[in-house]
Amino acid sequence: xxxxxxxxxxxxxxxxxxxxxxxxxxxxxxxxxxxxxxxxxxxxxxxxxxxxxxxxxxxxxxxxxxxxxxxxxxxxxxxxxxxxxxxxxxxxxxxxxxxxxxxxxxxxxxxxxxxxxxxxxxxxxxxxxxxxxxxxxxxxxxxxxxxxxxxxxxxxxxxxxxxxxxxxxxxxxxxxxxxxxxxxxxxxxxxxxxxxxxxxxxxxxxxxxxxxxxxxxxxxxxxxxxxxxxxxxxxxxxxxxxxxxxxxxxxxxxxxxxxxxxxxxxxxxxxxxxxxxxxxxxxxxxxxxxxxxxxxxxxxxxxxxxxxxxxxxxxxxxxxxxxxxxxxxxxxxxxxxxxxxxxxxxxxxxxxxxxxxxxxxxxxxxxxxxxxxxxxxxxxxxxxxxxxxxxxxxxxxxxxxxxxxxxxxxxxxxxxxxxxxxxxxxxxxxxxxxxxxxxxxxxxxxxxxxxxxxxxxxxxxxxxxxxxxxxxxxxxxxxxxxxxxxxxxxxxxxxxxxxxxxxxxxxxxxxxxxxxxxxxxxxxxxxxxxxxxxxxxxxxxxxxxxxxxxxxxxxxxxxxxxxxxxxxxxxxxxxxxxxxxxxxxxxxxxxx
Amino acid sequence: xxxxxxxxxxxxxxxxxxxxxxxxxxxxxxxxxxxxxxxxxxxxxxxxxxxxxxxxxxxxxxxxxxxxxxxxxxxxxxxxxxxxxxxxxxxxxxxxxxxxxxxxxxxxxxxxxxxxxxxxxxxxxxxxxxxxxxxxxxxxxxxxxxxxxxxxxxxxxxxx
Numbered sequence: 001x002x003x004x005x006x007x008x009x010x011x012x013x014x015x016x017x018x019x020x021x022x023x024x025x026x027x028x029x030x031x032x033x034x035x036x037x038x039x040x041x042x043x044x045x046x047x048x049x050x051x052x053x054x055x056x057x058x059x060x061x062x063x064x065x066x067x068x069x070x071x072x073x074x075x076x077x078x079x080x081x082x083x084x085x086x087x088x089x090x091x092x093x094x095x096x097x098x099x100x101x102x103x104x105x106x107x108x109x110x111x112x113x114x115x116x117x118x119x120x121x122x123x124x125x126x127x128x129x130x131x132x133x134x135x136x137x138x139x140x141x142x143x144x145x146x147x148x149x150x151x152x153x154x155x156x157x158x159x160x161x162x163x164x165x166x167x168x169x170x171x172x173x174x175x176x177x178x179x180x181x182x183x184x185x186x187x188x189x190x191x192x193x194x195x196x197x198x199x200x201x202x203x204x205x206x207x208x209x210x211x212x213x214x215x216x217x218x219x220x221x222x223x224x225x226x227x228x229x230x231x232x233x234x235x236x237x238x239x240x241x242x243x244x245x246x247x248x249x250x251x252x253x254x255x256x257x258x259x260x261x262x263x264x265x266x267x268x269x270x271x272x273x274x275x276x277x278x279x280x281x282x283x284x285x286x287x288x289x290x291x292x293x294x295x296x297x298x299x300x301x302x303x304x305x306x307x308x309x310x311x312x313x314x315x316x317x318x319x320x321x322x323x324x325x326x327x328x329x330x331x332x333x334x335x336x337x338x339x340x341x342x343x344x345x346x347x348x349x350x351x352x353x354x355x356x357x358x359x360x361x362x363x364x365x366x367x368x369x370x371x372x373x374x375x376x377x378x379x380x381x382x383x384x385x386x387x388x389x390x391x392x393x394x395x396x397x398x399x400x401x402x403x404x405x406x407x408x409x410x411x412x413x414x415x416x417x418x419x420x421x422x423x424x425x426x427x428x429x430x431x432x433x434x435x436x437x438x439x440x441x442x443x444x445x446x447x448x449x450x451x452x453x454x455x456x457x458x459x460x461x462x463x464x465x466x467x468x469x470x471x472x473x474x475x476x477x478x479x480x481x482x483x484x485x486x487x488x489x490x491x492x493x494x495x496x497x498x499x500x501x502x503x504x505x506x507x508x509x510x511x512x513x514x515x516x517x518x519x520x521x522x523x524x525x526x527x528x529x530x531x532x533x534x535x536x537x538x539x540x541x542x543x544x545x546x547x548x549x550x551x552x553x554x555x556x557x558x559x560x561x562x563x564x565x566x567x568x569x570x571x572x573x574x575x576x577x578x579x580x581x582x583x584x585x586x587x588x589x590x591x592x
Numbered sequence: 593x594x595x596x597x598x599x600x601x602x603x604x605x606x607x608x609x610x611x612x613x614x615x616x617x618x619x620x621x622x623x624x625x626x627x628x629x630x631x632x633x634x635x636x637x638x639x640x641x642x643x644x645x646x647x648x649x650x651x652x653x654x655x656x657x658x659x660x661x662x663x664x665x666x667x668x669x670x671x672x673x674x675x676x677x678x679x680x681x682x683x684x685x686x687x688x689x690x691x692x693x694x695x696x697x698x699x700x701x702x703x704x705x706x707x708x709x710x711x712x713x714x715x716x717x718x719x720x721x722x723x724x725x726x727x728x729x730x731x732x733x734x735x736x737x738x739x740x741x742x743x744x745x746x747x748x749x750x751x752x
Contacts, residue, residue, distance in 0.1 A: 195680035293658055426681045
């Protein structure tokens with residue numbers, strides 16, 4: 001019997017390490033530590049219900065486990081074979097306990113390729129990876145296939161880059177393989193900078209060997225003997241697990257000189273990012289690896305010609321690499337049978353925001369937003385109304401109700417005014433002000449623009465200022481035209497992907513939520529009640545019972561009134577923090 | 593930063609030099625060297641940057657350019673308990689900004705500042721990847737999830 005405990009970042013923040021220790025000590029107390037193994041795995045994906053403990057082989061999925069629950073799990077489940085019902089997932093519809101994750105709405109529609117091992121294996125043990133066909137693809141490639149045959153297989157699979165732009169991976173490899181040089185490099189982009197996206201981190205934390213294996217395969221195809229993983233310094237756990245994995249692969253002779261006796265040599269090194277979103281752009285990433293400021297340069301030359309240290313380099317994202325071993329093992333045909341005509345396979349999305357089931361999901365391309373948000377995601381939090389979903393992070397756009405039934409793939413998302421990006425999906429409800437959301441993203445872009453080219457450096461700052469002016473209630477109709485014109489200029493004239501996509505949040509909210517802009521400008525109102533400058537908290541004198549809860553919670557003592565008599569808010573003192581609004585049990589405070 | 597005086601003692605100087613040496617005094621390893629140096633000193637004062645520039649045979653301007661480019665590097669010392677509020681999108685839509693405002697108000701600090709007693713410093717970060725717990729606050733290495741503005745005082749109590 002195995003007890004799998006989630007060791008992903010979210011669950012660890014909720015004390016999953018203590019759960020693991022308690023399980024081990026309780027098993028030892030019962031002399032069961034020889035028979036039952038406790039394994040720390042990568043992310044299960046269902047972060048909303050974490051920490052997760054899964055019992056194998058009977059597939060029991062315990063949710064929101066606390067360290068003190070360890071004793072009961074051992075006493076009841078392990079020893080007596082009875083499931084601990086109170087820790088099972090409660091189906092929100094029929095209110096029944098569900099023990100097996102297969103039957104949960106969250107998992108039903110998922111097909112896991114890139115995340116195949118996350119939550120199944122101990123990422124710090126290479127043997128567990130090998131037992132699930134690990135390194136079989138590498139062995140097959142270097143012993144039985146010519147580099148071009150491998151490239152042809154990847155091309156036939158239709159795999160496209162999962163980092164955002166969606167360039168065909170096989171083609172990229174082929175170009176890099178044809179550029180002759182004494183040294184070439186395989187680079188893995190693990191600098192996940194998109195706020196609200198955590199798929200690459202989960203793959204590296206849960207299944208680091210799949211990335212190592214794929215990078216070696218890529219090295220074989222393009223004739224590179226060195227690989228570099230550019231990883232965020234903010235991901236200490238992923239770094240630690242990757243280091244362990246690299247050491248183990250070297251020990252097993254799967255990295256280093258003469259891999260599996262074939263004469264093929266390949267080794268890996270880590271390079272650390274230091275918090276710059278623009279380094280997701282491949283030329284900027286390469287400069288950062290060279291110890292320079294992460295500023296992009298004009299393409300061509302593409303990295304495939306002149307990359308790291310001026311040598312041909314191939315840059316792929318973590319999730320792209322994680323797909324490679326499966327494609328080799330199961331064949332291009334199988335992979336291409338999943339997905340849509342132009343986007344094959346699956347995509348991992350980080351589902352977050354105002355949604356019931358926050359977590360990491362992997363679905364076939366072509367799944368609709370409705371399926372993702374309402375079936376897998378379990379709908380909007382607190383029974384509120386769906387308003388928008390932002391895909392592609394700061395480079396993407398906000399999609400609305402009318403896009404819910406569009407099958408998601410690279411091309412459909414672009415046609416809808418957004419983009420795939422790395423796969424962040426932030427769901428928003430009726431309480432979110434779309435002008436503020438656009439402003440939030442522009443604030444991010446302004447901070448993260450490297451400053452090299454003028455449209456991005458200056459243009460985005462001006463976009464931000466106009467949006468700020470509108471949220472302050474000082475906008476004019478002329479500002480709308482300015483926003484549109486400036487956005488188009490920035491998009492058309494910026495040097496790299498950051499600037500070319502940064503106006504997307506503005507353009508897509510202008511297209512889809514024009515009325516909201518009008519309300520801010522013409523009526524000086526924020527329909528969602530988010531823009532502080534445009535709102536006033538008022539107490540309904542008839543509904544107020546004088547419980548004093550609001551007065552006690554007010555941080556600036558702006559609320560006065562006698563006990564059991566209606567209170568009032570002094571708008572001159574009020575800082576509009578909203579604390580009273582949230583505290584009032586009688587719905588007596590409203591936003592004007 | 594001018595009001596903070598920093599002077600390397602001989603041992604620190606040696607330690608810093610050996611860090612540079614461990615990366616073969618190679619210019620292209622600048623970012624790795626800076627990571628290590630910040631690990632030792634907690635931040636990267638001008639004096640440290642000058643030594644690194646000399647050891648790696650590059651200009652101080654080059655080092656300063658890199659330090660100021662990346663948000664992970666800081667030229668200001670952090671508090672004993674650095675507080676970071678996640679401003680990733682998931683945390684933002686679940687009220688991260690309100691939590692930040694409350695920290696600002698209670699500690700009377702702006703983002704990037706440290707309390708006069710050096711105990712707390714306030715910062716923002718972009719997504720720790722624990723979006724299931726949004727909004728998230730980190731104090732040192734500890735992660736606090738589902739933080740509401742009225743829970744801020746409780747968090748600070750842990751460090752009194």
